[in-house]
Amino acid sequence: MSSRRNGGSPAERVGASGAPGASDAAGAGGTSRARGPGRLLIAVYGVFALAATARAGFQIATKFSEAPLAYLLSAVAAVVYIVATVSLARAGTRAYAVSVVAVTTELVGVVSVGLLSVLDPQAFPSETVWSAFGRGYGFVPLVLPILGLVWLRRNRPEQRRRK
Amino acid sequence: MDPFFLVGSLVCAVSAVLCVGAALVRQPPNDITILSVAAVELFLLAYTVAAGIRQLTGEPVLGEAWEFWGYLLTALLVPVGTFWWSILERTRWSNFVLAAAGLTVFVMLFRMEQIWDGVAGL
Numbered sequence: 001m002s003s004r005r006n007g008g009s010p011a012e013r014v015g016a017s018g019a020p021g022a023s024d025a026a027g028a029g030g031t032s033r034a035r036g037p038g039r040l041l042i043a044v045y046g047v048f049a050l051a052a053t054a055r056a057g058f059q060i061a062t063k064f065s066e067a068p069l070a071y072l073l074s075a076v077a078a079v080v081y082i083v084a085t086v087s088l089a090r091a092g093t094r095a096y097a098v099s100v101v102a103v104t105t106e107l108v109g110v111v112s113v114g115l116l117s118v119l120d121p122q123a124f125p126s127e128t129v130w131s132a133f134g135r136g137y138g139f140v141p142l143v144l145p146i147l148g149l150v151w152l153r154r155n156r157p158e159q160r161r162r163k
Numbered sequence: 164m165d166p167f168f169l170v171g172s173l174v175c176a177v178s179a180v181l182c183v184g185a186a187l188v189r190q191p192p193n194d195i196t197i198l199s200v201a202a203v204e205l206f207l208l209a210y211t212v213a214a215g216i217r218q219l220t221g222e223p224v225l226g227e228a229w230e231f232w233g234y235l236l237t238a239l240l241v242p243v244g245t246f247w248w249s250i251l252e253r254t255r256w257s258n259f260v261l262a263a264a265g266l267t268v269f270v271m272l273f274r275m276e277q278i279w280d281g282v283a284g285l
Contacts, residue, residue: 035252035254035256036254036256037256039248039252039254039256039257039260040256040259040260040263043245043248043260043263044263047241047263047267050237054233054237058230
């Protein structure tokens with residue numbers, strides 16, 4: 001486990017007792033996509049999963065009837081981000097396939113919702129993560145899936161076998 | 164809360180710049196970057212105490228109070244989470260993750276200020 005090579009004993013202890021998801025990712029034998037740049041990608045996805053889930057939950061709980069379509073889309077976006085975060089962090093070809101589907105869905109979602117919200121603002125009276133190509137979030141929702149697909153392409157399971 | 168917002172933005176910005184800089188010169192997480200994220204956490208703790216005192220002394224949140232505290236409690240976890248992750252993998256990429264803490268906390272602080280002032284439209 002090369003990533004812990006430089007870690008002192010406190011690091012080992014924290015790692016051993018930490019949350020299950022991330023330590024699975026880190027402990028997946030060094031072939032995981034959860035290393036290097038992938039780590040940053042997962043961190044950003046995690047932030048978006050959290051933000052989108054909290055926002056969708058808030059919208060649906062307090063004012064669902066105002067704009068059901070927009071708030072349902074918020075919820076869908078939140079689920080996509082959660083699936084992407086978890087599957088990116090996990091090792092294995094199945095997780096790889098799931099993350100490709102999730103990140104592609106995200107790209108399609110942000111582009112189509114972005115287009116619709118610009119062309120037909122009436123249909124999206126309320127902001128979602130993907131409105132106007134994610135403008136409210138500094139366009140990160142638009143850039144993120146592209147970076148994600150590039151990262152996944154460069155880390156195909158076939159390529160990793162040489163390790 | 165404006166002085167708090169200024170100080171917090173400054174702490175977050177300095178931390179993010181230091182962490183990105185360290186990552187760009189290919190440094191693994193070191194004392195400087197980790198301490199800068201610790202400073203962000205320290206600020207958030209001070210912010211929490213101050214917000215609690217202000218709430219209790221008759222200066223209520225104008226927006227949704229539970230939303231404000233939800234943001235604050237989540238924000239408190241962000242630096243801790245990135246710190247923990249940065250010691251699991253000691254590469255320069257972990258410095259980018261540490262930088263994400265400052266940026267994320269800044270955005271959350273911005274939202275908390277909006278909620279406190281009652282101008283939040285979610």
